[in-house]
Amino acid sequence: MSEGKGEIRVLAEIVTIVIMAFAVSMDAFSISLGMGVYKIRLRQIFYIGIVVGIFHLLMPLIGIFAGHLLSGTFGEITIYIGGLLLIILGLQMVLTIFRSDDSSVIPVGWGVFLFSFLVSIDSFSAGLSLGIFGAKAALAVICFSTMSIGLTWSGLLIGRKMQNMLGMYGELLGGIILIAYGIKLLVPFPW
Template identity: 45%
Template sequence: MSGYIGEFTALLFLSLALGLDAFSVSLGLGMQRLRLKRIALIGIVVGQFHVIMPFIGIILGRIISEQIGHLTTLAGGLLLIGIGAQIMFSAFNHQAKKIIQPIGGGLILLAFGLSIDSFSVGLSLGISGVKTIVALLLFGIISSILCWVGLLLGRKVRGFLGVYSELLGGSILIGFGFQLLFG
């Protein structure tokens, strides 16, 4: 029985660690003008990707080695840097339309970038043979909750920062992208 509790506790902490990136990026993203309906949808999609990506990683982890994990981290970091740079550029150029918004394809790209580290974790979990359903449910639920908290906090902070909120939000995305690449 203590083995199950230990494994659950480890998965819970791993879920929190994976969800913290969704929280920090959502904090920056929440500084944009987002409606509550959009915030709810973003959290759901990010949570779904935090289930799908590690599931794919678990399947592939049982088939291939861990060497692909470095490429996924590189792709996720570059994607977040690109989104952050675009947000900052649009803050300086008020006439520029935002290329990537958390709507449709932009939301899919954002959720993919946030969950790419979950894929790498899934690779290692697939090799270790962890309880797949429990891990995936925890990853999805925790990341959705942390994403919603970050978006709502960012929305509140936006009122205090005004015009500079987009610059701060973009810099948070860029900083997290660099942290993924070099951290």
């Protein structure tokens, strides 16, 4: 009988990690949706998705290992910093609409790393909690990484299609999405 309970516990842990991976990757999807409204090439979409996936692999892994050492306060500080940076990025997107030049805020170079870091901050916090509960690190980081790659690619591709339909209003929507998500990180809503 104890083997059956052990299998159920492992299955419950897998389901929990998959749900958690989906939840922490949804921000990558929503922010990618906003970024995708710019004319991003398929090669850039592929590259951005892979880098986001790598960060969603590293951040929860670091969080899991640090879970026993760090307090929950550290995770909250990173969320506030991420929220401020997202608001700044969103404002920059909105302001570029009113410029006459064709500059854009498509993440390139180090911008891809900053973007990936921002959307993976919550996976660090999730990793902290998984570390406290002794979750299997390999399973968690593989789930987090693959889920974030898929959702990032989906968001960028859907946003790219929306841009063709919405034009300048799509770019405005993308900036508003980033600002709203940044505010959500700074001011947690009670629901």
